[in-house]
Amino acid sequence: xxxxxxxxxxxxxxxxxxxxxxxxxxxxxxxxxxxxxxxxxxxxxxxxxxxxxxxxxxxxxxxxxxxxxxxxxxxxxxxxxxxxxxxxxxxxxxxxxxxxxxxxxxxxxxxxxxxxxxxxxxxxxxxxxxxxxxxxxxxxxxxxxxxxxxxxxxxxxxxxxxxxxxxxxxxxxxxxxxxxxxxxxxxxxxxxxxxxxxxxxxxxxxxxxxxxxxxxxxxxxxxxxxxxxxxxxxxxxxxxxxxxxxxxxxxxxxxxxxxxxxxxxxxxxxxxxxxxxxxxxxxxxxxxxxxxxxxxxxxxxxxxxxxxxxxxxxxxxxxxxxxxxxxxxxxxxxxxxxxxxxxxxxx
Numbered sequence: 346x347x348x349x350x351x352x353x354x355x356x357x358x359x360x361x362x363x364x365x366x367x368x369x370x371x372x373x374x375x376x377x378x379x380x381x382x383x384x385x386x387x388x389x390x391x392x393x394x395x396x397x398x399x400x401x402x403x404x405x406x407x408x409x410x411x412x413x414x415x416x417x418x419x420x421x422x423x424x425x426x427x428x429x430x431x432x433x434x435x436x437x438x439x440x441x442x443x444x445x446x447x448x449x450x451x452x453x454x455x456x457x458x459x460x461x462x463x464x465x466x467x468x469x470x471x472x473x474x475x476x477x478x479x480x481x482x483x484x485x486x487x488x489x490x491x492x493x494x495x496x497x498x499x500x501x502x503x504x505x506x507x508x509x510x511x512x513x514x515x516x517x518x519x520x521x522x523x524x525x526x527x528x529x530x531x532x533x534x535x536x537x538x539x540x541x542x543x544x545x546x547x548x549x550x551x552x553x554x555x556x557x558x559x560x561x562x563x564x565x566x567x568x569x570x571x572x573x574x575x576x577x578x579x580x581x582x583x584x585x586x587x588x589x590x591x592x593x594x595x596x597x598x599x600x601x602x603x604x605x606x607x608x609x610x611x612x613x614x615x616x617x618x619x620x621x622x623x624x625x626x627x628x629x630x631x632x633x634x635x636x637x638x639x640x641x642x643x644x645x646x647x648x649x650x651x652x653x654x655x656x657x658x659x660x661x662x663x664x665x666x667x668x669x670x671x672x673x674x675x676x677x678x679x680x681x682x683x684x685x686x687x688x689x690x691x692x
Contacts (some may be wrong), residue, residue: 350443351381355383355395356440360638378394396448422574422575424577430531438442462597466597466660475567488619505586557584558586562593566578629641
């Protein structure tokens with residue numbers, strides 16, 4: 346759909362949500378969904394999201410927004426869902442031959458993303474560990490609330506379980522189909538997948554370690570504000586292991602020289618809110634590989650997309666290395682002791 350058609354739908358959505366019809370509607374981004382910002386005459390802003398067709402049905406969307414409201418009521422830092430004038434949590438908007446399910450949320454003011462994937466992987470993002478402690482605490486509150494609430498009646502979302510991450514038909518597709526992979530890289534992924542699926546299949550799924558998760562707490566979905574961190578974009582949320590959320594929050598910093606400091610801070614912040622067992626930490630690196638493989642699969646499904654091309658060029662090679670390391674039973678790169686350069690006296 347052309348951006349102008351998407352803009353027309355976003356503007357037509359103002360009325361059912363009771364928003365000022367004269368609001369200025371600005372395009373923000375397109376990644377899976379079109380996101381616009383509606384700014385009324387008072388300066389108040391609303392995020393308007395046009396949901397991609399064929400990805401979530403009405404029951405899945407309803408599960409998302411009902412859970413978001415419950416999280417916010419529980420004090421978790423997530424956006425405020427704005428219902429339509431009829432009390433619906435989303436609505437179908439049609440303009441001409443184009444239609445989309447549309448939802449609205451209160452804009453998170455004076456906020457900026459924790460980082461963007463490109464700058465993180467390029468080594469241009471150098472946060473202090475305290476930032477990861479904040480993120481860990483937020484995810485801890487999210488999971489603690491999820492455990493208290495349990496799985497709501499009528500809940501409909503995907504499962505980030507062993508099958509969803511490493512089975513024959515993973516949620517985001519087959520990582521081996523990424524055409525940029527070399528023969529050696531594809532072989533490494535092919536060897537690692539069965540062992541990864543076997544390891545994940547053996548993990549417990551009781552409510553203390555497995556439940557409703559965000560599943561995409563990447564730097565771009567973590568907004569920094571003067572009052573703390575806000576978690577946005579629950580498009581991919583579902584059920585899964587809680588540690589998968591933590592791994593996702595730090596995955597793109599795995600190549601950073603301070604990665605271990607960041608990991609320690611993330612875990613410390615999390616355990617201020619709820620426990621994280623030694624068994625969960627023991628499978629951390631397996632989930633790092635699983636997370637990496639989902640990005641390869643995502644890119645494979647979107648050839649020619651700039652973000653897909655970036656993943657193919659910058660993420661895929663080292664994820665394939667992780668797969669090879671995993672298959673060989675070796676320690677992940679960030680677990681290996683640094684080899685000091687010899688001093689002048691030793692030469």
